[in-house]
Amino acid sequence: MATNSPPIEAIRKIPPHVHSSSPFVQALMSAKAMMKFQRASQLITSSLDLEMLLERVVNDIADSIGCVEVSVWLRDPNGEEMVLNGVRGCTTYRKGSRLKIGERGMVGHVAATGVTRYAPDVTIDSYYLACELDTRSELTVPLMTCGEVIGVLCVDHQQANAFSDDEVLVLEALAGHIAVAIENARLFRNERLEREQMKREAAEARAVQQALFVKAVPLVCGFAFETAWNPAGSVAGDWFDLIDLGNELTGIVLADVSGKGMPAALLMSSTRAILRSLAKLDPSPGRTLMQLNQMLMEDFPTGKFVTMIYAVLDAQSREITIASAGHLRPLLINGECSFLDIDTGMPLGLGSTSYPEYKLTLHPGTQLLFYTDGITEAMNHVDEEYGAARLVQHFLQPSACVEGLIEEVQRFSHKSNHTDDATAVLIRSR
Template sequence: MDQERRIKELLLLQRSAQKLNLILDLEVLLEEIANDVGETFGYLRTGILLKDNESNELEIAAVRGWTKNYHIKGDRFKIGEYGIIGQVAATKRTYYAPDVTIDPYYKVSEESTRSEVDIPLMINERLIGVFSIQHHETNAFDQARIHLLESLAANISIAIENARLFRSEKLERERISNELKDARNIQLHLFPQKSPELAGFNINGICLPCLEAGGDWFDYISLGDGRIGIVLADVSGKGMGAALLMSSTRSMLRLVADKESSPGIVLKLVNELLIKDFPTTKFVTIIYAILNPNNKTLVIANAGHLSPVLSDVSGTILLNTNSGLPLGISESIFGETEIKLSSGDKLLFYSDGVTEAMNKSEEEFGTERLIELVRMKSLTVNDVINKVKEYTAGHPQSDDITVVMIEAE
């Protein structure tokens, strides 16, 4: 009979352990432990108390079968000072009171309790709490049953630690996610909030970071005399690091552009600043142009960026802009290309997130598709984005996508 009981209890122990290890929500887990142990092993009162390391106290985290006459969930007890649980927490050893009415450590938690066993919950010799079980009969726990409960307590400790780690990782993921969302919102506010109003021209831009924040950006800079600076750039790398470098480069460019009228000189001066400040493995590809609506000229300087696509009466081509080195690598001189925009002409700046976007067959969108797209009449920057999304359907976005289009009316 004892052997049959032992086998039954071991099966119950296995079932309880398997069930507990599937629960990763700490609050749910603790309630499940208190209820499941009572129902499985027939105990009227069970409780889980967790250690608060800062206050060196035990706090009731889950209970079953206790009334509110003495203690409720959330009550705290000093380790080593209060009752059997305090003694167990202090010694880190199981304590059994076969008759609580004569036990020197016992403190009343229920009038009808007659025997109690308390087991420390340990992880690598570190106390994390106490597992308390009470019965209304004296001598209710034999040695075999106590050993069984100690085995269960070991499983409970692991389950609690796993749930805590899961909660900690979840909170950390949420913290990082919230910070990235904040960074994205800040970055989005650094982008132009509206298109510039420039007589004879329509200028529009859009940026879609592949992560919450990224290294692509575009900008419009009012330069006086009706002129406007137009920027599209891509900091190497992705995520928060690239976004921070983007913000820094944007500030430098705006500061220099306000004082210099030559796009090539602006890039040269910004480059000199970045060489001093940028990490050695980072760089920026950038195209910076100044549009003068009075004579409809556009002067372009290019630092390692992709050639823009020009569409005019003679056709649609990649415009050779005498590209220099990306910014932040070494000292360099940046040439300038000047074009005159006539009615109906359009010029498209874009990042490599457009041409290198891949479909599910891992084929790139490519330059030829982009040129064909720019040939379309009444093209908008949203059309470009939508065509890229359509092409890459089923394949996740792997890089920031940024487009700026300048169109002469």
């Protein structure tokens, strides 16, 4: 490969042949041609689709100056090659063709040096790589952003000495617009791919979470369970669980992990797994919460916590034993509604504490509701909370159910910017 070729400044001093009378020059320097270039640069920078952008580049330039061949080569980020991404008027190369940077042709040379190269007569240029038989002059301009060559714009013409100094400057200026447009299109494409990947991952995470909840509800003689789970986003930090503990005992869990989205969902999954491993070791919900709290304190990130109601229902005695880790008071429904006045320990993961137990007999016809703050703290468009009073009013209706509750909360908070996960478990004693 030759290394002593004259710089662009020296090459431009080669006396032009018929520059002043060239139809190309006359067309380019006319007001109409300049308007075409201005329009081309505006259209180019307005496109965020990379393939469409490059098609527009080669076609608009070719249409504006009437040359026989225009191509755009982009640097392969994974190698030392230039890849043809846009072309018009070439029969030798196709999209996807590659040239070694610094080794092959004017394109490879300009990609290596970052300096415009103009060959007024391609037959005597040591770097020119033959393409079309009737090509007589070639202008190759680097596409640069932040001082780095990201591509090369190559314009060929059938006429020798087809480009004047002013015309080279115009095409170099246009190359600057093209380089910016390419970078913008790449950023947009990368962001779009990242968003699509995040959507796929969120959908998969939601499916995993739903699989945890969509399972058979334990059959407990004399009791029925209703559950509702409505995440504010793709995944949730709220969760519920019904655990068969054997000997006619059923563990009933409702919890709310601090935060939202994927971080809360991850903490939810780990908390659920740990609780399930502990639940069958001790029938006492208070002691189970103490053990769970100790384990979460070791593993939870600083500032993260879980509020939880954990109850154990004895179907034989109809007695339910409840322990609360900073959670909302359960609602007892028995002709009238009242919130249980139970003592509570700190939310899980914040510090050592005990969890007092509250015992209650669920006589036939009695209902007990566990719920998360995404229900009572749901806000409407004027920042008014759904509140405890509306919760009571809902369950004073004979047809009240948790799915209806969630629908009512959704209607109430329609058009509100404040949304949260909403989950409820209703125990019906029959």
